[in-house]
Structures are given as structure tokens and as C-alpha cells.
Amino acid sequence: MKKLLLTGFEPFLNFKLNPTMEVVKHLDGSSINGYEVITRVLPVDFSTSGKELLNAIDETKPDAIVSLGLAGGRTKVTPERIAINCNDGGEPDNNGRIPSGEPIVEGGSDGLFSTLPVREMVSKLKEKGYPAEISNSAGTYLCNHVMYQALNFVEQQGQRIPAGFIHIPASHELAIEHGKVPSWSQTDLNEAVRVCLACIKDET
Amino acid sequence: MKKLLLTGFEPFLNFKLNPTMEVVKHLDGSSINGYEVITRVLPVDFSTSGKELLNAIDETKPDAIVSLGLAGGRTKVTPERIAINCNDGGEPDNNGRIPSGEPIVEGGSDGLFSTLPVREMVSKLKEKGYPAEISNSAGTYLCNHVMYQALNFVEQQGQRIPAGFIHIPASHELAIEHGKVPSWSQTDLNEAVRVCLACIKDET
Amino acid sequence: MKKLLLTGFEPFLNFKLNPTMEVVKHLDGSSINGYEVITRVLPVDFSTSGKELLNAIDETKPDAIVSLGLAGGRTKVTPERIAINCNDGGEPDNNGRIPSGEPIVEGGSDGLFSTLPVREMVSKLKEKGYPAEISNSAGTYLCNHVMYQALNFVEQQGQRIPAGFIHIPASHELAIEHGKVPSWSQTDLNEAVRVCLACIKDET
Amino acid sequence: MKKLLLTGFEPFLNFKLNPTMEVVKHLDGSSINGYEVITRVLPVDFSTSGKELLNAIDETKPDAIVSLGLAGGRTKVTPERIAINCNDGGEPDNNGRIPSGEPIVEGGSDGLFSTLPVREMVSKLKEKGYPAEISNSAGTYLCNHVMYQALNFVEQQGQRIPAGFIHIPASHELAIEHGKVPSWSQTDLNEAVRVCLACIKDET
Numbered sequence: 028m029k030k031l032l033l034t035g036f037e038p039f040l041n042f043k044l045n046p047t048m049e050v051v052k053h054l055d056g057s058s059i060n061g062y063e064v065i066t067r068v069l070p071v072d073f074s075t076s077g078k079e080l081l082n083a084i085d086e087t088k089p090d091a092i093v094s095l096g097l098a099g100g101r102t103k104v105t106p107e108r109i110a111i112n113c114n115d116g117g118e119p120d121n122n123g124r125i126p127s128g129e130p131i132v133e134g135g136s137d138g139l140f141s142t143l144p145v146r147e148m149v150s151k152l153k154e155k156g157y158p159a160e161i162s163n164s165a166g167t168y169l170c171n172h173v174m175y176q177a178l179n180f181v182e183q184q185g186q187r188i189p190a191g192f193i194h195i196p197a198s199h200e201l202a203i204e205h206g207k208v209p210s211w212s213q214t215d216l217n218e219a220v221r222v223c224l225a226c227i228k229d230e231t
Numbered sequence: 232m233k234k235l236l237l238t239g240f241e242p243f244l245n246f247k248l249n250p251t252m253e254v255v256k257h258l259d260g261s262s263i264n265g266y267e268v269i270t271r272v273l274p275v276d277f278s279t280s281g282k283e284l285l286n287a288i289d290e291t292k293p294d295a296i297v298s299l300g301l302a303g304g305r306t307k308v309t310p311e312r313i314a315i316n317c318n319d320g321g322e323p324d325n326n327g328r329i330p331s332g333e334p335i336v337e338g339g340s341d342g343l344f345s346t347l348p349v350r351e352m353v354s355k356l357k358e359k360g361y362p363a364e365i366s367n368s369a370g371t372y373l374c375n376h377v378m379y380q381a382l383n384f385v386e387q388q389g390q391r392i393p394a395g396f397i398h399i400p401a402s403h404e405l406a407i408e409h410g411k412v413p414s415w416s417q418t419d420l421n422e423a424v425r426v427c428l429a430c431i432k433d434e435t
Numbered sequence: 436m437k438k439l440l441l442t443g444f445e446p447f448l449n450f451k452l453n454p455t456m457e458v459v460k461h462l463d464g465s466s467i468n469g470y471e472v473i474t475r476v477l478p479v480d481f482s483t484s485g486k487e488l489l490n491a492i493d494e495t496k497p498d499a500i501v502s503l504g505l506a507g508g509r510t511k512v513t514p515e516r517i518a519i520n521c522n523d524g525g526e527p528d529n530n531g532r533i534p535s536g537e538p539i540v541e542g543g544s545d546g547l548f549s550t551l552p553v554r555e556m557v558s559k560l561k562e563k564g565y566p567a568e569i570s571n572s573a574g575t576y577l578c579n580h581v582m583y584q585a586l587n588f589v590e591q592q593g594q595r596i597p598a599g600f601i602h603i604p605a606s607h608e609l610a611i612e613h614g615k616v617p618s619w620s621q622t623d624l625n626e627a628v629r630v631c632l633a634c635i636k637d638e639t
Numbered sequence: 640m641k642k643l644l645l646t647g648f649e650p651f652l653n654f655k656l657n658p659t660m661e662v663v664k665h666l667d668g669s670s671i672n673g674y675e676v677i678t679r680v681l682p683v684d685f686s687t688s689g690k691e692l693l694n695a696i697d698e699t700k701p702d703a704i705v706s707l708g709l710a711g712g713r714t715k716v717t718p719e720r721i722a723i724n725c726n727d728g729g730e731p732d733n734n735g736r737i738p739s740g741e742p743i744v745e746g747g748s749d750g751l752f753s754t755l756p757v758r759e760m761v762s763k764l765k766e767k768g769y770p771a772e773i774s775n776s777a778g779t780y781l782c783n784h785v786m787y788q789a790l791n792f793v794e795q796q797g798q799r800i801p802a803g804f805i806h807i808p809a810s811h812e813l814a815i816e817h818g819k820v821p822s823w824s825q826t827d828l829n830e831a832v833r834v835c836l837a838c839i840k841d842e843t
Contacts, residue, residue, distance in 0.1 A: 102306075102406070102413040111721050111750055111775065128758060138723055138750015146740060158406040158414055163723065163783075164776035171775075199419075202306070202362040209306040209413035210362055215403075313519050315546055315571065332554060342519055342546015350536060367519065367579075368572035375571075510714075510814070510821040566814040566822055607827075610714070610770040617714040617821035618770055623811075 031062035031224065032089035034080060036096055036169065039071035039121055042205060046198035046216050047095040053217045059224045062091060069094075071121040071169050073114055077131070077176040084180060091189040091227050092177045093143065095220065096170035097201075098162075098194035102209040104152055104219045105162035106145040107192040109138045110175035115167035126167075131175045139178035141191030147226045148193075157219040165192055189227045193220065235266035235428065236293035238284060240300055240373065243275035243325055246409060250402035250420050251299040257421045263428045266295060273298075275325040275373050277318055281335070281380040288384060295393040295431050296381045297347065299424065300374035301405075302366075302398035306413040308356055308423045309366035310349040311396040313342045314379035319371035330371075335379045343382035345395030351430045352397075361423040369396055393431050397424065439470035439632065440497035442488060444504055444577065447479035447529055450613060454606035454624050455503040461625045467632045470499060477502075479529040479577050481522055485539070485584040492588060499597040499635050500585045501551065503628065504578035505609075506570075506602035510617040512560055512627045513570035514553040515600040517546045518583035523575035534575075539583045547586035549599030555634045556601075565627040573600055597635050601628065643674035643836060644701035646692060648708055648781065651683035651733055654817060658810035658828050659707040665829045671836045674703060681706075683733040683781050685726055689743070689788040696792060703801040703839050704789045705755065707832065708782035709813075710774075710806035714821040716764055716831045717774035718757040719804040721750045722787035727779035738779075743787045751790035753803030759838045760805075769831040777804055801839050805832065 033054060035047030048068055055066040067083045069076045084092065098105060112135045114126035145161050152159035165171040174192035181190045195216050202210035211219075237258060239251030252272055259270040271287045273280045288296065302309065316339045318330035349365050356363035369375040378396035385394045399420050406414035415423075441462060443455030456476055463474040475491045477484045492500065506513065520543045522534035553569050560567035573579040582600035589598045603624050610618035619627075645666060647659030660680055667678040679695045681688045696704065710717065724747045726738035757773050764771035777783040786804035793802045807828050814822035823831075 108725065108779075109723050109750055111752075113720065113752075115773070136749060137752045138721055138748070140723075140725075140749045153407050156403050156407070156416075158403055161727070163779055167720075167775055199360050199362055203357050203360070211414075212360075212416060212419050215416050215419075312521065312575075313546055315517050315548075317516065317548075319569070340546070341544060341548045342517055344519075344521075344545045365523070367575055371516075371571055561815050564811050564815070564824075566811055607768050607770055611765050611768070619822075620768075620824060620827050623824050623827075 029062045029090040030087055031064050031091040031093065031227065032083060032087050033064050034067045034069050034094045036069050036071055040118060042097060042099055042201060044201050044204065045097050046195060046201055046213060047097055049213050050095055050217050050220045054221060059221060060227065062227065065089065069173060073120050073124050073126060073169065073172060074122065076169055076173055080173055080176055081180060093224060094173050094177060094192045096192060096194050097197060099197050099208045101194060101196050103158040103160045103196065105160055105194045106143060106148045106223065107141055107162050107165040107174060107194060108145060109140050109163065110165055110171050110178050110192065111138045112136060112175060113167050114172055118168060120169060131172055132179050135179055139175060139182060142181060142187055143189050143191035144226050148223045151226050152219055152222050155222050157215065157222065162194060165194065170194065193223055195220065233266045233294040234291055235268050235295040235297065235431065236287060236291050237268050238271045238273050238298040240273050240275055244322060246301060246303055246405060248405050248408065249301050250399060250405055250417060251301055253417050254299060254421050254424050258425060263425060264431065266431065269293065273377060277324050277328050277330055277373065277376060278326065280373055280377055284377055284380055285384060297428060298377050298381060298396045300396060300398050301401060303401050303412045305398060305400050307362040307364045307400065309364055309398045310347060310352045310427065311345055311366050311369040311378060311398060312349060313344050313367065314369060314375050314382050315342045315371065316340060316379060317371050318376055322372060324373060335376055336383050339383055343379060343386060346385060346391055347393050347395035348430050352427045355430050356423055356426050359426050361419065361426065366398060369398065374398065397427055399424065436471045437469055437498040438495055439472050439499040439501065439635065440491060440495050441472050442475045442477050442502045444477050444479055448526060450505060450507055450609060452609050452612065453505050454603060454609055454621060455505055457621050458503060458625050458628045462629060467629060468635065470635065473497065477581060481528050481532050481534060481577065481580060482530065484577055484581055488581055488584055489588060501632060502581050502585060502600045504600060504602050505605060507605050507616045509602060509604050511566040511568045511604065513568055513602045514551060514556045514631065515549055515570050515573040515582060515602060516553060517548050517571065518573060518579050518586050518600065519546045520544060520583060521575050522580055526576060528577060539580055540587050543587055547583060547590060550589060550595055551597050551599035552634050556631045559634050560627055560630050563630050565623065565630065570602060573602065578602065601631055603628065641674045641702040642699055643676050643703040643705065643839065644695060644699050645676050646679045646681050646706045648681050648683055652730060654709060654711055654813060656813050656816065657709050658807060658813055658825060659709055661825050662707055662829050662832045666833060671833060672839065674839065677701065681785060685732050685736050685738055685781065685784060686734065688781055688785055692785055692788055693792060705836060706785050706789060706804045708804060708806050709809060711809050711820045713806060713808050715770040715772050715808065717772055717806045718755060718760045718835065719753055719774050719777040719786060719806060720757060721752050721775065722777060722783050722790050722804065723750045723779065724748060724787060725779050726784055730780060732781060743784055744791050747791055751787060751794060754793060754799055755801050755803035756838050760835045763838050764831055764834050767834050769827065769834065774806060777806065782806065805835055807832065
């Protein structure tokens with residue numbers, strides 16, 4: 028059976044929990060469209076998150092890579108279109124590091140498009156009753172960092188496997204804690220990510 | 232058994248469906264905390280919505296009155312604190328009428344506080360996992376209009392029964408149709424309104 | 436010459452400066468439409484702001500009362516339509532006090548409409564090139580508190596002088612400091628308030 | 640004297656005027672930091688805007704290229720970090736064409752970083768009192784299209800001149816017309832763009 032590496036993130040900034048951890052836990056070990064889902068939770072740390080992702084890829088030899096991130100403030104599930112070669116944004120990671128616009132990979136491409144079927148994901152999500160939209164920016168914080176690392180790995184390796192990033196809204200639980208973000212139930216988030224993963228095929 | 236009159240609204244403006252209609256349908260005839268739920272769907276029309284509400288009150292002799300409205304753009308369930316004696320806002324009703332700041336009831340109070348247990352509703356919603364907050368304005372469109380009519384009736388009648396208004400977010404279905412509003416699943420909306428109704432007691 | 440009492444507020448919460456202080460300073464002593472402008476800056480404190488306003492009214496015997504407040508997040512100048520008899524909102528004042536839904540004046544009206552010409556203010560602002568809109572809620576924090584105190588005084592006193600509240604957007608200076616609020620130049624804020632004051636006449 | 644080609648756009652979608660046209664008119668012919676400013680207004684049309692820009696470059700042989708666009712909804716001046724090789728977004732251009740995710744330049748890079756000094760622009764804007772921030776997405780509509788065309792030209796040509804895109808907020812005039820967008824005075828917009836252009840130097 029093919030393997031799909033699915034990653035979430037630990038909590039960060041003033042978000043006291045991260046619904047991607049719940050999604051990852053919920054889908055760990057499940058079988059979706061011919062893929063076995065293997066999961067990891069990544070640190071929100073510029074110096075280690077990329078390495079941990081690449082190590083996980085090395086260990087698991089996945090046939091597809093999907094990373095999840097929380098987009099506090101967004102109202103839809105948003106597969107990301109592109110990762111850009113830049114760490115920036117003015118917010119510290121969980122280790123206190125604030126990047127200042129430096130490249131993630133020296134000499135890497137300015138941008139790398141997702142190799143996930145982002146259009147199909149959005150169509151299928153809406154068909155299944157979940158608001159969705161392609162996003163044109165994963166920011167310049169850890170989400171973009173991890174997405175760029177995965178896509179750069181895929182490009183370097185020459186074998187174009189499906190890889191990319193999906194941002195999800197806050198969960199109701201997080202919204203109650205945080206006070207000011209749009210939210211979905213965790214159940215909706217779990218199911219919406221499952222719908223996305225079910226769109227992945229070899230030939231994308 | 233006591234009776235609770237629960238109203239929703241038909242679709243309006245550029246919202247092609249109205250999730251309050253689904254909530255009302257879902258809860259119609261149910262029994263909540265000693266109240267039988269009787270429902271109506273009101274027109275979005277300044278000249279008839281108030282009359283239809285007052286007629287429904289006359290017909291059903293309710294022990295509590297709760298009206299629901301869609302707040303496209305809000306991310307939480309928001310029990311309203313106050314209705315104000317004013318039709319305004321620049322948007323036409325479904326009959327094309329645009330009010331211009333006139334009173335709803337000539338000589339009525341400027342504002343009338345909800346007699347629903349709005350603080351308890353918010354606490355209970357959050358306890359049950361639904362983001363919630365008291366709202367300080369139901370606007371000056373049909374939602375406020377209907378709320379003011381109910382509270383003015385209660386005040387005139389002298390018997391202080393629980394009465395008021397609760398705004399709910401868009402449903403996922405509406406958000407997919409409309410494109411740009413935060414949303415919850417219809418299931419979450421249905422359940423959240425049930426949680427609110429379960430907070431109503433005689434002595435509020 | 437008639438006297439107009441114009442108040443601003445000191446900084447509060449995480450807003451490190453308050454553009455209403457600059458407006459008040461800018462307009463202090465000026466003569467607008469037959470009114471001499473007398474100004475005060477009020478504390479953001481539930482226990483003293485109302486008293487300071489009433490003392491200022493007692494000292495200056497104004498023919499009109501206009502209070503200004505910062506609405507961090509709004510994009511327009513918004514004359515407020517109504518003040519409500521409630522201190523609430525979950526945010527501490529500058530003295531650390533968090534109110535919990537209690538009335539401002541025991542036995543006072545639930546709501547009191549502004550006696551300022553709010554519609555004319557909005558029309559004139561737009562005519563002069565400043566985005567504007569009537570607001571239906573001054574919240575339940577200090578802005579509403581001070582507005583209610585002034586309107587309650589006017590109602591008690593029986594002499595219906597023009598009195599009310601105008602919320603203004605953040606200034607560019609504050610937006611740069613704070614990071615995330617819409618803003619206007621201080622010059623635009625100063626001029627827009629002058630346009631509002633010029634709409635006030637005895638017979639409103 | 641060196642030449643700087645500055646472009647704006649005509650009105651589009653439901654925005655009835657475009658403040659970039661005013662900025663361009665205001666700065667046309669001026670001399671900023673050793674550059675003479677030459678201007679054009681581009682059509683909001685996927686099939687002609689790129690050609691018109693490239694023709695203007697061919698005619699004027701500029702030493703720097705800056706395109707301006709309206710970002711209805713943004714509250715700051717936002718120099719764009721990157722253009723991406725994609726026409727998309729679901730909105731029609733002024734000729735009714737709705738793209739569906741196709742590349743702007745077949746075989747072009749996925750993304751191309753701005754060669755403007757975007758960090759310096761943001762610092763200088765804030766220093767001068769204008770809220771500013773680097774944006775990580777110019778979208779996939781005409782703004783990104785024109786930015787990508789310019790950067791692709793610069794890359795093909797091999798001579799790395801300063802080129803890129805700056806999004807500006809709505810003007811007060813547009814906000815009054817449109818109803819719901821944050822805005823600055825046209826004077827502020829004109830001056831803020833001048834501040835940006837003054838940051839451009841050969842060696843960036």
C-alpha cells in the first residue's frame with residue numbers, strides 16, 4: 028500500500044492549542060484512496076521543523092506529502108498554491124527566533140507550486156459541503172517554511188510525487204479560548220481534511 | 232406544557248438561503264426544558280413581519296418568544312442585548328422598501344433590553360463548545376424590527392415573559408453559495424440554538 | 436457665544452496613544468458655527484469618567500456636548516445613534532475594573548438616543564470626502580458609559596440640548612504602533628470632527 | 640536622467656474609480672531621486688495589459704519599473720514580495736474573461752521575487768507616518784499578471800533593474816462610493832507612493 032505522510036504543528040504564538048494536531052491524530056493509521064496515512068507533529072521552530080520533516084520523509088519514504096497548518100482568521104479550508112523561498116514576517120517561532128527575509132534554501136527557486144490537486148480539492152470540498160478556496164500565500168512563517176522544504180525536496184529528488192500544504196480554520200475549541208477567530212467544529216475539520224486527501228492520485 | 236414561539240426568517244438581500252429556516256424546521260415540535268417549541272418563518276418585510284409575529288403571538292399565546300436571524304459576517308452565536316426603536320440602514324427589504332430612520336413604534340422607548348437570559352446562554356454555549364458572545368446591536372433592519380416588536384408587546388402587556396433575539400452565523404451551505412462569509416455546519420447551528428433555548432426559565 | 440463641550444479619552448487597553456486627544460487639542464478654543472469649543476480629556480475609568488464629565492458640564496454650562504472615542508477597527512467616522520444602560524464587555528478599564536453587565540444609572544432608560552444631528556453629520560462628512568456611517572452601538576465600555584451619562588443628564592435636566600458621541604478610526608500613527616487597525620491621517624480625523632461639529636444647531 | 644516607468648490601472652469589477660490613476664497623474668513628469676517619472680494607465684484585461692506594459696517598456700526604455708494596483712480591503716501600503724506564474728481567481732477582467740489557473744508565461748518560473756527594495760520601502764513609509772507592510776501575494780488577477788510580466792521581462796533580459804508592484808488602499812472617494820472598504824485620503828496615497836519611489840536606487 029502507498030504511504031501518505033501527513034503532518035500537523037504544535038501550538039504557537041497566542042494560540043493555545045492547534046487543531047491540526049487533532050486532525051493528524053484522528054487520521055493517523057487510516058487508509059484513504061489507497062494510501063496509508065502516517066503522521067507527525069512538527070515543532071514551530073525555524074531551525075528544526077524542516078529537518079524533522081526531511082527526517083520523517085527519509086524514514087517513511089512516502090508516496091505523497093501533505094502538511095497542515097492553522098490559519099487563524101481564515102473561514103475556509105485553503106489548499107496552498109505556492110511556497111516561496113523566504114523566512115520572514117515579524118513573528119517569533121516557539122524558540123524566539125524572528126527571521127528577517129532570508130532564503131530557506133540558498134539558491135533555491137523563488138517559488139515552488141504545490142504538486143497536490145488543489146483545484147480538485149476545492150471542488151470536492153464544496154461538493155461535500157465545506158467552504159474552500161485556493162490560497163495564494165502560505166505566508167512566510169513556519170507553514171510556508173515546511174511547504175517549501177517539502178517541495179524543494181520533491182524537486183531535487185526529480186520524482187514528482189504529490190506534495191503540498193493545506194491551511195485549516197480554527198476549531199470552535201480554539202476560538203472559545205482565543206476569543207476572536209472564525210471557527211469550525213473539529214469534526215468538520217477532520218472530515219474536510221479527509222476529503223482533501225481522498226483527491227490525491229499518483230498521476231497528479 | 233409551556234409554549235415557546237421560535238421564529239426564523241426567509242432569505243433576504245444577496246443571501247440565497249437562510250439557515251434560520253433550517254433551525255426552525257429542525258426544532259419545530261420538540262420539547263426543550265419544559266417548553267414545546269412552536270415555529271414560524273417571518274417575511275423580510277417592514278410592513279408585514281411585525282404583524283405576522285404579533286398574530287403568531289396572539290394565536291399561540293406563548294410563554295417565551297425567541298426570534299432567530301442570520302448575521303452574515305459574524306463568527307459566533309450572539310444573543311442580542313437590546314432592540315432599538317428605529318428602522319434604518321440603507322438596505323431594502325424583500326419588498327423594496329428602504330426605511331430612513333423612523334421609529335418602529337411611535338412614542339415607544341428608545342431601547343428595550345432582551346428579557347432572555349443572554350449571559351447564561353453565552354456561558355452555556357461556550358461550555359458546550361460553541362463560540363458565543365452577547366451582541367450590543369441587532370442593527371436597524373428586520374432583525375431589530377422584529378425583536379423590538381416582541382419586546383414592546385411584552386412591555387405593553389405587563390407580563391414580563393422571556394423574549395428576545397439570537398443572531399447565528401451563516402451555514403457552510405450558504406457560505407459556499409455566497410462566497411465570503413464565516414460559517415458553521417447546519418448541525419452546529421441547530422444544536423447551538425437548542426442550547427440557548429434550554430437556558431430559558433420562567434423566572435428570568 | 437454658545438459653548439460646546441468636546442471630550443476625548445486618554446489611551447487604553449493595548450492602544451498606546453489615542454487620536455481623540457489630538458483632535459481635542461487641535462479644536463480647543465476654536466469657534467465653530469457659533470459655538471466656542473471647550474475641551475476635556477476623560478480617564479478610561481468606570482468610576483471616575485462619568486463624574487469628570489458631569490463636573491465639566493457643571494463648570495462650563497455647555498449648550499452642546501460631544502464626546503469622542505477611538506474605535507480601533509472601524510474604517511469610517513461613526514456618530515453613535517444610541518447609548519445603553521449597561522457596563523460590560525469583558526475588558527478592564529485603566530484601573531483594572533471589569534464590569535459585568537450592571538446598569539450605569541439604576542432605574543435609567545434601557546437606551547437613550549443621541550440628540551446630535553447624526554444623519555446630517557454623515558451626509559455632510561461624505562459630501563466633504565470623509566467616509567461616514569451612523570453606528571448602532573457604542574459598545575458597553577467607556578465610550579457608551581460616557582455617552583449614556585451625558586444623555587441621561589440631558590434627559591433629567593429636561594432641556595434637550597444637542598448631546599452625543601462620535602467614534603473615529605485609528606490614526607496612521609496609532610496603526611503603525613499597533614500593527615493591525617485601519618487608519619486615517621490625524622489631519623483627516625481633525626477635519627472630519629470639525630465637519631461634524633459644524634452640523635450642530637440649537638434646534639436639533 | 641534615469642527613467643522610471645510607473646503604471647496604474649483603470650477601474651475594475653465593482654470599484655467605480657481607481658485611485659492608482661490619480662497617483663499616476665499626480666506623479667507624472669516629476670523627478671524623484673534621480674529618476675524622471677513616466678506613466679501609463681493599463682487596462683484590466685488579461686489579453687492586453689501585459690502587451691501594453693511590454694510596449695511601454697519598449698518605448699520608454701526605463702531604468703526602473705513600478706506598477707500600482709488597488710487592494711480594496713487592505714489598510715496599508717503593501718509592496719509585493721513575489722509574482723506567481725498563474726492567472727486565476729474567479730473574477731472576470733473588464734473584457735469578461737475569467738481565467739482558470741493557466742500560466743502567464745509557458746515554462747516560466749513558478750514565482751519571481753520583486754527586485755524593488757521592499758523592506759526599505761516599508762521602513763521608510765512607517766518612518767514618514769504611513770502604515771505599511773510587505774505583502775506575500777499580489778493575487779492571481781491583473782495585478783499579479785502585470786507584475787509577473789515585468790519581472791519575467793527583467794529576468795529574460797538579464798539586466799536586473801528594479802521592478803515590482805505596490806498595492807495601495809482605497810481612497811476616501813472610492814470608499815464613499817463603494818461603501819465597505821478601508822481608505823486613505825488621495826493625498827496620503829500620492830505621498831506614500833512618492834516615498835516608495837524615493838527608495839529606489841540602481842544597486843538594489
